[in-house]
Amino acid sequence: MSHSFHVHSHQQHLKWSSTISPIHTVPSGSIVSFDLRDGGNNQITPQSASSPSSALSSFDLTQADPAMGPVYVSGAEPGDVLKVEFLELTPADYGWTAILPGFGLLSDEFPEPQLKLWDLSNLSASSSSPRKATFKKGIEVPIKPFLGVVGVAPPPTMGPLSTIPPYPMVGGNMDCRTATKVGCTLYLPVNVPGALFSCGDGHAAQGDGEVCGTAIETPVKATVRLTVEKAHVRATKGYRLNCPHYTTPEPSREEVESEVQERAKGEYAALGIHENIREASRMAVRGVIDWLVAERGLTREEAYMLTSVCAGLTMAEVVDMPNYAISCSIPLSIFTDSN
Known part of the structure; x- marks a missing residue:
């Protein structure tokens, strides 16, 4: 160019x-x-x-x-x-x-x-x-x-x-x-x-x-x-x-087809709920890390870095005070093994 x-x-x-x-x-x-x-x-x-x-x-x-x-x-x-x-x-x-x-x-x-x-x-x-x-x-x-x-x-x-x-x-x-x-x-x-x-x-x-x-x-x-x-x-x-x-x-x-394939394999998510948005986010991220360690055999450090690299973090609910709900999800399409 x-x-x-x-x-x-x-x-x-x-x-x-x-x-x-x-x-x-x-x-x-x-x-x-x-x-x-x-x-x-x-x-x-x-x-x-x-x-x-x-x-x-x-x-x-x-x-x-x-x-x-x-x-x-x-x-x-x-x-x-x-x-x-x-x-x-x-x-x-x-x-x-x-x-x-x-x-x-x-x-x-x-x-x-x-x-x-x-x-x-x-x-x-x-x-x-x-x-x-x-x-x-x-x-x-x-x-x-x-x-x-x-x-x-x-x-x-x-x-x-x-x-x-x-x-x-x-x-x-x-x-x-x-x-x-x-x-x-x-x-x-x-x-x-x-x-x-x-x-x-x-x-x-x-x-x-x-x-x-x-x-x-x-x-x-x-x-x-x-x-x-x-x-x-x-x-x-x-x-x-x-x-x-x-x-x-x-x-x-190509992007649409790739996204469809990724979504077809689903995701695993944890929902953090807390009156503080940051703490709700920490709870959600911690939940995904726990799952990656227990179900995918990663170390906690590996799970933390992988979440940082490819997880979705979404404000699922912000109006029903006093608590916020934050979703952290990991796409299952990143796993190429059969586990």
Whole structure:
């Protein structure tokens, strides 16, 4: 795909701020390519497999979730909307998932570090069959690339902000697997002239919630189109953006067939119920982990990471106070054995 502007992996920042100088100034409608570092800032590599404990003990969380950019989009003014179309996402030939002490939904229950390296070298983007990576013998995880970090600079009165949390007026580290895959269009509120767009945190696959704190983290080559939508376009319809919005593409025939096959095999789910949404989520995730250990023979650490990589986490019920109901489900299609 042809493009005129490229952002290199060293052109990064760890704060959202209106004071960061742009890498490029591009016209509205421009296609921009990026070499993106992974969410760990490339601190984990295939060579980490030789000494995983050393790689994790030296892991610096303050360097996590770097954003590559920013890009100044001409014509973007506060009140406008930046339309981001995701055209190409190509993962590297490796990925990793880790349990990092003190990080994750169940961090108090998993104090020991754990690292899983994934081989993504045999994945062909042109293949019509679903791409999968091996978690361990008998478990194959579908590869569905997307970007975890996509955002714009905050208003000058709000910066600088860490790139680790998401923010309503920025976007940022949203980790929303349905918003930033190829074919999706993301709409972000513009807070400063030029919008100052950046992205990063490539994922080869992730479950809802990214519950252990990591997905299949991987460097990604990304290509996006950046277009300014002027404020009056939505104002004439009576609303404006105060948080990210997005649309998803119509699935291809191959995607529909693959989803039908996956759904035909069903899923196993646990329903967490608690007056606190976070605790309900913890209960649901814990239930799936217990099942994976008891019925599928995984260690608790393996089960936690697998849930982070491919589980669905859904707010099943939020109106009957005082309790919330959160569902955590694991697709049975990932299991290739007969158990």
